[in-house]
Amino acid sequence: MDSKLSKNISSLSDQIWFTRKCRIRASERLLSNYFHSNLILVWYSFLTFSFSVYLIKDPDFFNQHTDIIMVLTTGAVFTLSLFIPQLNLKTRYEKLKKNYIAMQGLVSELSLCESKNTFFEIQGDYQELLDSVENHRSFDMLYFVHFEADKNCSRDLSFSEVLRLYVYVFIRTSFITLAYTFPIFSVVFL
Structure with a gap:
């Protein structure tokens, strides 16, 4: 096998490997989004139902605007329950999973490659x-690259990329935490 073909095989192998690993991470992100969005919907539905039952006993819990607040809350939960399934998170996860599994097959084929046609x-x-x-x-x-790749990874992140990553992780974690705790804080501060 000539050195040019060998170099191209190595380069393509790296590309496939990185793409495969990134798609694994993307599928994990989608699966996490699927889990949290469904759990948040259940959580909001439970709280809305619980408050509705409690408000039968104490209709002025939120002052004279209790009926308006509960209608708006129920409408928001209903809207979320219509919107979230439209994101097709589970289907997208499954497609990415099949894709990165197929890419693993390409890596195996590439390791046996001996001709330009192949x-x-x-x-x-x-x-x-x-x-x-x-x-x-x-x-x-x-x-x-930052959290999961080993130290032999050929890709290093710049300081600005690491900073962007940490900002992204912070915002994502904050948003998920806020989504879970928002109803509690809303009741406490109303």
Whole structure:
């Protein structure tokens, strides 16, 4: 095998490996979003139902605007219950999972590649896999490289990329925490 083909095989192998790892991270993010969005919907529905039952006994709990607050709250929960399924998080997760599993097959094929024709077939298969599902986000790649890749990873993050990643993780964690705690704080401060 000539050195140029060997270099191209190595380069394509790295591309597939990074894409596969980033798509694994993207699928984990989607699965996490699916879990949290469903749990938050159940949590909000439970709280709305509980307050509705309690308000039968104490209709002035939120002062004279209790009926308006409960109608708005019920409408918000209903709207969320219509919107969240439209994101197709579980389906998107499953498609990405099938995609990164197929990419593992390409890595195996590439390790046995000995001709330019086979190389171009594998490269074409890789491009079809790239096009068959949504792409991962740049934060999926940054997250993988920073938190999950070993020290032999060929990609290093710059300071600004690490900073962006930590800001992203902070905002995501804050938003999820706020989504769970918002109803409690709303009741306490009303």
